[in-house]
Amino acid sequence: MTYQSHQRHFSRGELPSQVSFPAYLYPSGSYALDGIATRAGGLGVVFALALNAAWTWRNGFPQLPLFVACLAFFHFMEFWITARYNTRRGKVEAFILTSNGAAYNIAHASAIIEALVEYYFFPQLKALNWVTLVGLFLVIIGQTARTLAMKHAGSNFSHYVVTEKEAGHRLVTEGIYAWLRHPSYFGYYWWAVGTQVMLGNPICALGFAAFLWMFFSNRVKHEEEHLMGFFREYSDYRKRSWVGIPFIG
Numbered sequence: 001m002t003y004q005s006h007q008r009h010f011s012r013g014e015l016p017s018q019v020s021f022p023a024y025l026y027p028s029g030s031y032a033l034d035g036i037a038t039r040a041g042g043l044g045v046v047f048a049l050a051l052n053a054a055w056t057w058r059n060g061f062p063q064l065p066l067f068v069a070c071l072a073f074f075h076f077m078e079f080w081i082t083a084r085y086n087t088r089r090g091k092v093e094a095f096i097l098t099s100n101g102a103a104y105n106i107a108h109a110s111a112i113i114e115a116l117v118e119y120y121f122f123p124q125l126k127a128l129n130w131v132t133l134v135g136l137f138l139v140i141i142g143q144t145a146r147t148l149a150m151k152h153a154g155s156n157f158s159h160y161v162v163t164e165k166e167a168g169h170r171l172v173t174e175g176i177y178a179w180l181r182h183p184s185y186f187g188y189y190w191w192a193v194g195t196q197v198m199l200g201n202p203i204c205a206l207g208f209a210a211f212l213w214m215f216f217s218n219r220v221k222h223e224e225e226h227l228m229g230f231f232r233e234y235s236d237y238r239k240r241s242w243v244g245i246p247f248i249g
């Protein structure tokens with residue numbers, strides 16, 4: 001299997017040990033984005049951990065800074081895995097920080113507001129207990145599925161739905177795609193709901209589950225219409241694979 005990186009082709013075994021990361025990411029010039037990636041990811045995680053320490057020390061509510069750490073890690077991984085396995089799309093947009101629209105920002109702001117308000121009025125809701133662990137478990141499962149999906153789909157993955165078949169686009173049915181038909185959507189769904197369970201946020205947990213269900217229900221339908229047109233074997237693959245988001249597929 002070969003991966004295309006701008007003008008050069010690298011074989012699977014060459015990455016990344018024989019090609020230095022900046023050169024493999026931007027063989028033709030600027031290394032600036034690599035610097036931004038490293039700093040944004042690094043600073044995000046450091047910020048979250050510092051907040052975590054401060055909050056735990058003063059208030060004993062580590063779930064909130066842990067949520068910020070999970071969010072920083074999620075966006076960092078979106079870029080990093082794209083740059084590593086889908087190099088031609090390894091641009092700053094791959095952080096998916098700017099393309100999510102208002103709903104995404106409102107959802108995360110609401111999660112933080114709900115966590116703080118409930119912590120103030122109903123601190124017992126925010127106790128560390130089995131609910132926190134269930135949430136953390138969902139976050140880990142979701143992040144792992146999402147990362148594996150992006151790795152296994154490689155250059156066939158894009159952060160948007162492709163409506164015209166691109167040269168070299170092939171149907172991926174191996175790796176995590178052998179079990180899950182939409183592992184990155186499965187991963188994001190359970191990651192996002194899991195963050196709210198971990199925070200002990202009943203309103204946002206239900207809100208995220210409902211909103212994301214509607215979003216992915218439409219997205220899967222739209223994406224599969226195109227995939228059916230691109231690949232004759234898609235309907236067979238559809239029959240033997242699973243979506244893993246309740247009542248979708």
Ligand SMILES: C[S@@+](CC[C@H](N)C(=O)[O-])C[C@H]1O[C@@H](n2cnc3c(N)ncnc32)[C@H](O)[C@@H]1O
Nearest residue numbers: 149156158159161162170171172182183184185
């Ligand atoms: C954001 S990615 C999501 C991929 C997949 N739905 C998932 O959840 O892992 C969207 C792009 O992946 C492509 N895609 C989806 N499933 C695919 C598969 N099994 N093989 C190759 N490309 C796929 C679609 O054409 C679309 O342009």
